[in-house]
Amino acid sequence: MATNVVGKFLIHDLHIHLRQGALMRAVTPTLNKAGIGAVFVMPNLKPPISTADQAVAYRSQLQALAPNVTFLMSLYLNPALTPAEIRKAKKAGVVGVKSYPRGVTTNSEGGIESYTVYYDVFKAMEEEDMVLNLHGEIPSDPDNDICVLNAEERFLSHLKQLHKDFPKLRIVLEHATTKAAVDAVKSLGPTVGCTITVHHLELIVDDWAGKCHNYCKPVAKYPHDRKALQDIIKQGHPRFFLGTDSAPHPRHMKETSVCAAGVYTGPHILAYLANALDSFGALDKLSQFGTEFGAKFYHLKESDIKNASAVTLVKEPFTIPQLVKYIDDEGVERELVPYRAGETLNFSILPVSNKRKASDE
């Protein structure tokens, strides 16, 4: 067995959806033994996490479910957000503010152009050293040839403008999927980072065309886009780091006429990541991409990760469970279908125990 040990790892997932209610209680505890130090938690609940108080309350719920994990919280950018609330959030330990295109478009006909209405908030965030997290897509607009395939590329001018107007504001372009996005982030200054999911390192458009469990937003794009994501990691660029965008939806919301967008990678992040990196010769970048670069961008200190312990990654076959069952808020048994369900990865974390994992979860 010893010859198959890759090493000990404690990774950070700087973009994750942990939901609320029964689904939150189902997915959050799986992080405890997953080798996760810190996670940056998305605020898109119903209702969205819009205030410091809400973020603190949500963090308490999550912390109780996964005591070993450090939860970095975010607010949902919205018109009610004020500089005063930003300062209050900072004091409460909130780390970032997430911008979704839809939230922006409700405020002006020009959609994403209306970032200017948030400039006083961004100014406060810059002063308080908070992070602005961008879902980097503009709304589809067929009259201007904009669809899900070029929505990210067409967004990049907004990223550049925001960075120009707030050069000291830390900005993360979330879940990049295109070569254009990689090139844009590379070209910008040290305050601009970028998360990359595991599944976007493996999928292209063919893999979600008619395959609902691989369907997420932003959609996976062309092979050359996937290669650009792989290459920037292989190069060890310090402003690109892991954010899985793990987004569980119950199976009946996926395998239906209108599929919920999201890929569920949460419970096996480290195994997926090792498998993906190894597939393009970048296993040696696991610590940098999965741990160090994200920690540095987010100013994570050793003391922040006080309770987490590293896990041992081994090169041993590991079969992803077909299903994860849970009881929803109405008491109905539901199922989650993990990414690559039923497939066997080349990596696992100790103790390797497929059968126990499958039934435990």
Place this chain on the structure above:
Amino acid sequence: MATNVVGKFLIHDLHIHLRQGALMRAVTPTLNKAGIGAVFVMPNLKPPISTADQAVAYRSQLQALAPNVTFLMSLYLNPALTPAEIRKAKKAGVVGVKSYPRGVTTNSEGGIESYTVYYDVFKAMEEEDMVLNLHGEIPSDPDNDICVLNAEERFLSHLKQLHKDFPKLRIVLEHATTKAAVDAVKSLGPTVGCTITVHHLELIVDDWAGKCHNYCKPVAKYPHDRKALQDIIKQGHPRFFLGTDSAPHPRHMKETSVCAAGVYTGPHILAYLANALDSFGALDKLSQFGTEFGAKFYHLKESDIKNASAVTLVKEPFTIPQLVKYIDDEGVERELVPYRAGETLNFSILPVSNKRKASDE
């Protein structure tokens, strides 16, 4: 009511999947009263229609189910096909030979990899004045940046080469989805035609992303591609004509983890077509695109359409049924979900009778 009459129409669908067994028996009779004169029938059954005798037998089955409709039959291009079989097929009234690239759509595992091995067959087809029908996509190949989004554009060099080598062979590029394909067909000689589906006049990639009932191969592409398809019809180009690619799959094969490719438009072709054309100001092209251009390319004579009668199209609201039920070959009740199920179109054919239609089918 009289003021809402658009006119009387008898259209031809030069690309349709009528399946076999119970599904064939469920979908074929709906053509009887649909205002369909002739249909060109795809040969991708299990096993494929590979010989003249098989095509004749299949035609007999279909004719019994829809006596008013003229069935133009095709063979599945395969290595066993000989010039002698081509001549036999011609004598038996078979009209075309369909080429599928390997693995790109339903039942295409036996598809072609190289056209040059078929040149003696194509020569015989040219001499016999048969039609070569091309599924115009090359297989995805990530190492060469080929995926479902550019598979059609990358195929076009093959179309051009075939036309150059067999200038008198009538060739149809089936179900074009891109501006590149429209431009290529336009640039070629009078023996090259092109079918366009109704759904590709309405859908872009956003419409099938996560929406299984709009997922088909080739996939709908960018807004500018959709506009190119609309524009060529609006221009009244005589080598572009209707081929719906209506492709029914039972619901449980669509709303699942790996969705069958195909959009089911068959029972309401004329209403869908009128609605689509009207949406971009081309309702006046209904006869040309839906009837005349296809008939001319396929050398259809009045005497070929002997039993069909035109139907009256009216501008009256028509709601597409949510489901069409049938009993499959194992005796299990199954459902088909028609294109735009539950949506209300602006056009119908007389008699307008939503309720009766929904239950009849």
